[in-house]
Amino acid sequence: MVWFITIKFQVTFIQLEKIKYIYQPVDDIYVVLITSINSNIVEDTQILQCIVSVLSQRLDGITEAKICSDVFVITDIISEFCNFDGTCEKLTSSDVEQNLAMQSQEEELYFLELKQKKNDAKKLAQQKASELSAEKKSREKMEKQKGKEQRAIDEKYQEIQRIQQEEMIKMQEEEERRRIEKEKKKETIKMKKGGITLGKQKKILFDEEEEKNVLNNEDNSASQEEEQQQPNQEKKVIKEKKLMTENMIIKLIENVSCSMYSENSTCSLSLAGSLSVSVADASLTHTPITINHYELPLKTQLHPQMDTTAFNKDHILIPKTNAKGYAIGSTPSLLIKWSYTSTDNESLPxxxxxxxxxxxxxxxxxxxxxxxxxxxxxxxxxxxxxxxxxxxxxxxxxxxxxxxxxxxxxxxxxxxxxxxxxxxxxxxxxxxxxxxxxxxVDQTYSGLKINEIKLDSVDTSIQCTTDFKVFP
Incomplete structure (x- = not known):
């Protein structure tokens, strides 16, 4: 056993009845080796000197502060000289340094396991980084593809709107031409005013072909009336007036486009529709038109002259009180537009x-x-x-x-x-x-249709069917 004590006098050893203390001063510290009474004093002194030499080298000098701070280092050095059975070995400083540098089997196994854990953690971190990088690239690619599809849908929708506007301009030009022709024929064509017959319910909607036939009959009759006698002329005019006063033209158009822009994308659907109305008499210019509550989330846009409150509340199309109202004549005026886009496979047919x-x-x-x-x-x-x-x-x-x-x-x-x-x-x-x-399809894709047309002058509802066109 080795003790470190502070002492004010110097001796070599102290011998008692059963044990002896061999000590060596080092500055203000004494290193004490406790041995049995029968041990060899010379060997004990050499071992003590060797211990002091190794401690001085490892601790860079033996002081009280270093002894307190490096307890485990001192314990390792002493355990190299003193065995657990009480015997001591005579070792040199180089022997102790070599023994301290050696690793046990348990230490080697521990360090191998620690190294393996570090390598596994490094591989896991690299794998996770690769997965995150791949996920980021995939997400960027999907966002880029989605943006490309959305741009294509927007371009298609703009093209549909442009075509609709061109059609409306052509229709307005045709209406203006017909109006000028009718002004020229007023001197020869006499039409007396009339109103709608309210005694019975009638369908007040006819398709585009019937409208063309009526207008053609008007033009043909106007040219023939100059050559016919007055009674026949008056009879023909009355018949034409009856056709105009008993009918309302409702034109419902939808443009549907469905496309797939890449192998990894879903089908995208683009829909644009419009509803136009014209009436034959000024008394019908503010007639309420009720449309159904459609299921698709359509984006609707009303004409500025239409009553927004009535439409949002009850889906009723009616001009504002101070507005001009529906167009009078054969060319319908646009009342409402709607659009819808979707990439959800569940909503596609x-x-x-x-x-x-x-x-x-x-x-x-x-x-x-x-x-x-x-x-x-x-x-x-x-x-x-x-x-x-x-x-x-x-x-x-x-x-x-x-x-x-x-x-x-x-x-x-x-x-x-x-x-x-x-x-x-x-x-x-x-x-x-x-x-x-x-x-x-057999009906509008959006599901929008006319439910009811109600006359504003009397409490009479006229049920009607709707003719429509769907363009792919």
Missing amino acids: ISVTCWPSEEEDHLSMTISYETKKQLNNLRIIVPVKENVIVDSCEGTYNTEDGLEWIIGNVEQGSTGAMEFTLNDNNLRTDDMFPVKIEFD
Whole structure:
């Protein structure tokens, strides 16, 4: 046993009845070795000197402060000299340094396990970083693709609006031309005023073809009246006036577009619609028109002359009190526009999947579909024209304006597939998109329709049906 004590006098050893104390002064510290009475004093002195030498080297001098702060280091050094059975070994400083530098089997196993844990943690961190990087790239790609699809939908919607505006301008120009012609014929065509017959309910809506026939009859009768006698002329005029006073023209148009812009995207649907009205008499210019509560979340836009409160509250189309009201004549004026876009497969009437494949010298693609409701004249169009070989097709096809897969009328739950090959090394998968889906429906896709037309002069409701046009 080795003690460190502070002492004011110097001796070599102290011998008692059973033990002896061998000590050596080091500055103001004494290192004491306790041995049995029968031990060799010379060997004990050498061991003590060796202990002091090693401690001085490892602690850079033996002081009370260093002894208190480096207890474990001192314990390791002493344990190299003194065994647990009470014997001591005579070692040199180099022997002790070598023994202290050696590692036990348990230490080596511990350090190996620690190193393995560090390597595993490093690999896990790298794997996680790779996953996060891949997820970030995938998210950026999806956002980029989504932005591309949204831009395409917006462009399609703007194109539809432009076409509608052009149609309205043409209709207004035609109406102005007809109005000028009628002004010229006023001297020869006499029309007496009349009103709507309220004694019975009538349908006050007719289609565009009937309107054209009525207008043509007016023009033809005007030219013939100059050659006919006055009684026949007056009879013809009365008949024409009856047609105009008993009818209201309602024109409902919807443009529906469904496209798929890449193999990983879903089908996107774009819809734009409008409702126009004209009346035959000034008494009908403020007639309320009730439309149904449609299910789709349509974005509606009313004409500034229409009553917004009545529409938002009860879905009633009626001009404001101080507004001019509906157009009088054969050309309807626009009352309301609506639009709708969706990439949600659940809201689409058909699900289309594309499976493109790039080979060394050709491209191939398989297209499959599944309908969710009954569709008429279903067609799927791929924007490729040349070097097309159709390997299999459920239906017919033509390649005049792109590869058009003509499926026809299908029931709800119908499925089908077409496979084709492109022998062109310059084409890539993106050249086969966008894929367009066109179809006809038996009613407006938005579900919007006329419920009721109610005369404002008396408490009489006139039930009516609606003719409409849906353009793919």
